[in-house]
Each structure stands twice: as structure tokens, then as C-alpha cells.
Amino acid sequence: MAKRIITLAFGITVMGFAVALAKTALIGTSPISSVPNVVSIITPLTIGEATVLFMLVIVFLEWVVLCHGFGWHNLIQILPSLLFGAIIDVFVxxxxxxxxxxxxxxxxxxxxSIPILAIGVYCEVNSxxxxxxxxxxxxxxxxRFHKKFGTMKILADSTMVVAAALLALVCTHRLIGVREGTILSALLTGECVSLVERGLPRFTNFLRR
Structure with missing residues (x-):
């Protein structure tokens, strides 16, 4: 359990740094951070605060999707989300x-920022x-819909990017916060995670034990 907690905490910290670095680049963040990034631009909220609020919305959507299948393992996702938001603001x-x-x-x-994000995701998933x-x-x-996780992950990420773009256009009439950096992150992060897993098979097995 200690190994899992440390691995998850390290992954969240690395992901927070990657998001902050992408925010500093000013050409878009990862899909999961695209909506908070836009919100941080058009409101007084920081990207970390917007991230926490967005994560709460996502957990609520999980409840809507799962209904009676929603459990403590879904609700507890709020805890690392609070840490994630705080870490992003520290690094920003x-x-x-x-x-x-x-x-x-x-x-x-x-x-x-993309391979750094991939390392964080790798640690999060393998914790x-x-x-x-x-x-x-x-x-x-x-x-809920009996589909592959990978397919639904692509759908979820794509929906977040579209939502962020629409929010930016409606509120500012410009495509702010969602740019080529967002697209590159969406296309390359998964591949980078796979490269890390293939390159460190023994370490991956150690984390998963």
C-alpha cells in the first residue's frame, strides 16, 4: 500500500508540473486540463482551482452514468483531484x-511537457x-455502454477539448486556451506512456505487484 500511495503521489506531482509547464507555453494544455485552462483565462480562478471544480463535475457525471453502480471508489477520486489542483498552482x-x-x-x-505528463500518467495508472x-x-x-476503455478514453478526451473550444468561443469569440499544444498532447501522450511501459518492463512489473 505504501508503494502504491508513493507512486500515485509522485505521478500526480509530475502531472501537475507538466500541466503548469504547458500552461506557461501558452499554446494549449492536455485535454483533461483544456477546460480548466480556458476557465482560468476567462475568470479570476487559477487553473488549479478550475481543475478541482472541473474534476468535481466529472465525478458527478460518473454518478449520472453509473447510477447505482457509483461507489466509494468513484467518490474518493475527489481526494487526489484536490492535491492535483494545488500542485498545479504551486508549479505555475x-x-x-x-x-x-x-x-x-x-x-x-x-x-x-508531453513526455513529462506521460511519466505522470504512467505512475498514476500503474499505482x-x-x-x-x-x-x-x-x-x-x-x-455503462460495454465498450473498450481506450475507445471511451478517446471519446472523453475529445469531448473535453471540444467543450473547452466552445467555451472559449462563446465567452471570448476567440479560440483561446485550446491550440496546437492541446492537439499534440492528445496525439502523443498515450504513445509516450506506451514507450515508457515498453522501455521499463521490470519496473512496470514491480509497480503492479
Whole structure:
């Protein structure tokens, strides 16, 4: 249990840093953070605060999808979400002195954030402790509609990106907060997670035991 808690906490910390780094790049964050990123731009909320609120909405949607199948393992997802939001804001403050002046610098920061995010996701998933709401809603949809988790994860991520884009367009009439960095993250993060798993088979087995 101690190993699982440490692995999950490390994964959440790394994911928080990756989100903060992508936020600093200014060309879009990961799909799960796309809505909070837009909310943080159009409201006084920080991206961490918006992340916590968004995670609560996702847990509520899990309840809607699962109804009587909703249990403590779904509700407890709120706890790591609180930690995740707080860590994002800590790292955003830490990275505030960084101001990428050119598009190449922005793109470089965004690309660096993707493998870092993948490492965090790898640790989260292989902790075998609990899911974050981003994966929880995909699991709930897979269970409810008898589909593969991977298929529902793609659907959930795509829906979040579309929702973020629509929110930005409705509120600002511009596509802010959702840009090429979001698309790159959606396309490459899963592949990077697979590369880590293939490259560290013994460590993966150690985490899963």
C-alpha cells in the first residue's frame, strides 16, 4: 500500500508540473486540463482551482452514468483531484518568471511537457490504487455502454477539448486556451506512456505487484 500511495503521489506531482509547464507555453494544455485552462483565462480562478471544480463535475457525471453502480471508489477520486489542483498552482507560481518570447520557445516547452505528463500518467495508472476523474469517466462510460476503455478514453478526451473550444468561443469569440499544444498532447501522450511501459518492463512489473 505504501508503494502504491508513493507512486500515485509522485505521478500526480509530475502531472501537475507538466500541466503548469504547458500552461506557461501558452499554446494549449492536455485535454483533461483544456477546460480548466480556458476557465482560468476567462475568470479570476487559477487553473488549479478550475481543475478541482472541473474534476468535481466529472465525478458527478460518473454518478449520472453509473447510477447505482457509483461507489466509494468513484467518490474518493475527489481526494487526489484536490492535491492535483494545488500542485498545479504551486508549479505555475514557480514557473511564472519564465516567459517564452518566440513561438519556437513556446512549442519547445509544450513538447517537453508531453513526455513529462506521460511519466505522470504512467505512475498514476500503474499505482493500482485509484483513478483520477479523467480516467474514471472513461471507465464509467466503458462499463455503462460495454465498450473498450481506450475507445471511451478517446471519446472523453475529445469531448473535453471540444467543450473547452466552445467555451472559449462563446465567452471570448476567440479560440483561446485550446491550440496546437492541446492537439499534440492528445496525439502523443498515450504513445509516450506506451514507450515508457515498453522501455521499463521490470519496473512496470514491480509497480503492479
Amino acid at each position: 507560481s514557480f514557473l511564472r518568471p519564465i516567459h517564452p518570447q518566440t513561438y519556437i520557445a513556446q512549442l519547445s516547452l509544450s513538447l517537453v 493500482n490504487l485509484l483513478m483520477m476523474p479523467g480516467e474514471g469517466i472513461a471507465s464509467a462510460l466503458a462499463q
